[in-house]
Amino acid sequence: MEKPYVIGMDMGGTNTVFGVVDARGTVISKSAIKTGAHTDVNLYIEDLHDELIKLIDTAGGADKFKGIGIGAPNGNFYTGNIEFAPNLPWKGVIPFAKLVSEKLNIPAALTNDANAAAIGEMTYGAARGMKNFIMITLGTGVGSGIIIDGKLVYGHDGFAGELGHTTAICENGRLCGCGKHGCLETYCSATGVARTAREILSSTTKDSILRNIPVDSITSKDVYDAAVEGDDVAKEIFDYTGKILGRSLADFVAFSAPEAIILFGGLTKSGDFIMKPVRESMEENLLPLWKGKIKLLFSELKEADAAVLGASALAWEL
Amino acid sequence: MEKPYVIGMDMGGTNTVFGVVDARGTVISKSAIKTGAHTDVNLYIEDLHDELIKLIDTAGGADKFKGIGIGAPNGNFYTGNIEFAPNLPWKGVIPFAKLVSEKLNIPAALTNDANAAAIGEMTYGAARGMKNFIMITLGTGVGSGIIIDGKLVYGHDGFAGELGHTTAICENGRLCGCGKHGCLETYCSATGVARTAREILSSTTKDSILRNIPVDSITSKDVYDAAVEGDDVAKEIFDYTGKILGRSLADFVAFSAPEAIILFGGLTKSGDFIMKPVRESMEENLLPLWKGKIKLLFSELKEADAAVLGASALAWEL
Numbered sequence: 001m002e003k004p005y006v007i008g009m010d011m012g013g014t015n016t017v018f019g020v021v022d023a024r025g026t027v028i029s030k031s032a033i034k035t036g037a038h039t040d041v042n043l044y045i046e047d048l049h050d051e052l053i054k055l056i057d058t059a060g061g062a063d064k065f066k067g068i069g070i071g072a073p074n075g076n077f078y079t080g081n082i083e084f085a086p087n088l089p090w091k092g093v094i095p096f097a098k099l100v101s102e103k104l105n106i107p108a109a110l111t112n113d114a115n116a117a118a119i120g121e122m123t124y125g126a127a128r129g130m131k132n133f134i135m136i137t138l139g140t141g142v143g144s145g146i147i148i149d150g151k152l153v154y155g156h157d158g159f160a161g162e163l164g165h166t167t168a169i170c171e172n173g174r175l176c177g178c179g180k181h182g183c184l185e186t187y188c189s190a191t192g193v194a195r196t197a198r199e200i201l202s203s204t205t206k207d208s209i210l211r212n213i214p215v216d217s218i219t220s221k222d223v224y225d226a227a228v229e230g231d232d233v234a235k236e237i238f239d240y241t242g243k244i245l246g247r248s249l250a251d252f253v254a255f256s257a258p259e260a261i262i263l264f265g266g267l268t269k270s271g272d273f274i275m276k277p278v279r280e281s282m283e284e285n286l287l288p289l290w291k292g293k294i295k296l297l298f299s300e301l302k303e304a305d306a307a308v309l310g311a312s313a314l315a316w317e318l
Numbered sequence: 319m320e321k322p323y324v325i326g327m328d329m330g331g332t333n334t335v336f337g338v339v340d341a342r343g344t345v346i347s348k349s350a351i352k353t354g355a356h357t358d359v360n361l362y363i364e365d366l367h368d369e370l371i372k373l374i375d376t377a378g379g380a381d382k383f384k385g386i387g388i389g390a391p392n393g394n395f396y397t398g399n400i401e402f403a404p405n406l407p408w409k410g411v412i413p414f415a416k417l418v419s420e421k422l423n424i425p426a427a428l429t430n431d432a433n434a435a436a437i438g439e440m441t442y443g444a445a446r447g448m449k450n451f452i453m454i455t456l457g458t459g460v461g462s463g464i465i466i467d468g469k470l471v472y473g474h475d476g477f478a479g480e481l482g483h484t485t486a487i488c489e490n491g492r493l494c495g496c497g498k499h500g501c502l503e504t505y506c507s508a509t510g511v512a513r514t515a516r517e518i519l520s521s522t523t524k525d526s527i528l529r530n531i532p533v534d535s536i537t538s539k540d541v542y543d544a545a546v547e548g549d550d551v552a553k554e555i556f557d558y559t560g561k562i563l564g565r566s567l568a569d570f571v572a573f574s575a576p577e578a579i580i581l582f583g584g585l586t587k588s589g590d591f592i593m594k595p596v597r598e599s600m601e602e603n604l605l606p607l608w609k610g611k612i613k614l615l616f617s618e619l620k621e622a623d624a625a626v627l628g629a630s631a632l633a634w635e636l
Binding site: 084131132146148149151153154155156157158159160161162163165166167168169170171178179180247248250251252254255256257258259285287288289290293 | 401402449450464466467469471472473474475476477478479480481483484485486487488489496497498565566568569570572573574575576577603605606607608611
């Protein structure tokens, strides 16, 4: 008999959220534990087991589950390891998929969260039926998952698809957490937008309602709210961000000639303020053969469930 | 019985070179016709047939051939068409693989020359046994072929791998033949090197033996010869070129996490003058997880045969 369920698990530095998902992408049940509270990964696994087993038992037991898909920072699909993740309490190389699988007696697979999002979009979302697309997640950082010929690109070592760390500004670019300068992530993430706001506000005397907020606590949400009010500086911030992102997207198209680029994450909520300059800049920088042909889409996964759905999709491939 | 031979055909704007190749990558026989001399593609096909049939008959007839692999500008693997190639005498969409295949009664497949070079390198050259690598051809332009999981990346439309037209200089970049500004090809091709030479010589008064050559006729070979003589301006030109190419290579690694990048073409003959700055700049721009791990190799195909071998490799996959 076909096993009707999978488990999707999304691990962040603070929380680990997991849920039972059926083949149509319905999240049947959901729960969470704290990630950061566990300095010993074995105690974390104990806690995870105790919470997850309740959902599994309610759904009819481990026999009903095809697998567990895990999205985790620095997760390596090939090895199932979490390798040197800076935002997790466990150092070095953790054989995470093996630990989970052995504890729960269900096969488990692991990748990073942006890759999981791409597989989720292909399985349940805006990329159903697509064989070639690129998923870009615009959150605190910029993540990416690349699908070619219907398969996620892992590369030689399992870590392909780090487009947030490609060069977006060639000269005198911003310092990135990775140690490089000018990475896309330092401009086109939520934190990048806040950084642009601080730069523009402190280097000009232009009038802006953003000046009512202490400059160091301005968020991308504040910039959006100001843009809605018609604030010119807020619009300038989005224009600047969109111009950089659009040019980078055009470069990604030159690599894998995708049918679509799918955007996900907080920054997409700024709607046309960001999307209009992104689209214009992408079109301007595409080779003639691609102009007007690359779809720019938003994720169709419900935000609250997207991370769990994305990770769960990996389990259907087990 | 296994068919022992394939035909490799490399079409340029001036000449079309073709040869009979065996499974070990030996070019058994070779010939050529003029491309540009034929304004009617049907007359070109007649001429091609007349020359090629001699090689085929000498090798034992069409039954001995598994296929014909063709490398052609703007060649689309999916359709077998040559589409709007600016440097060929035939306009619009030419069903080239079909024309060749029907005329010679041997199956034919077609792609662009850089893609053919990548498949050739995987079949007979430096990438034997590799499943993930990127081929960069540094000639008059900059071409690329990307191999992921042992397969060439064609993308949604067949035109993936145009890395010569990714952004290498973000602001005030050079105008490219494609209409964009700042493309890698405008800096890191043979013509890009000559352009850099002209810029440096005309914007400074630095002493250089390159000043003995009329500035508009300086070639990348002249720059190499000057560098061999110890000319500082020539070295500066290669440093500038290598710095840009290395940064772009690091960005490509972030996309597909290849085991190696393989370089081919005239510019590689400048040896360490170009390779040292390329390697340094690539390492500087790689994410920590890839530092020191990406092989930078030269093509191992004999230059005179490389184009025919590359195209022939496509035919084994038919």
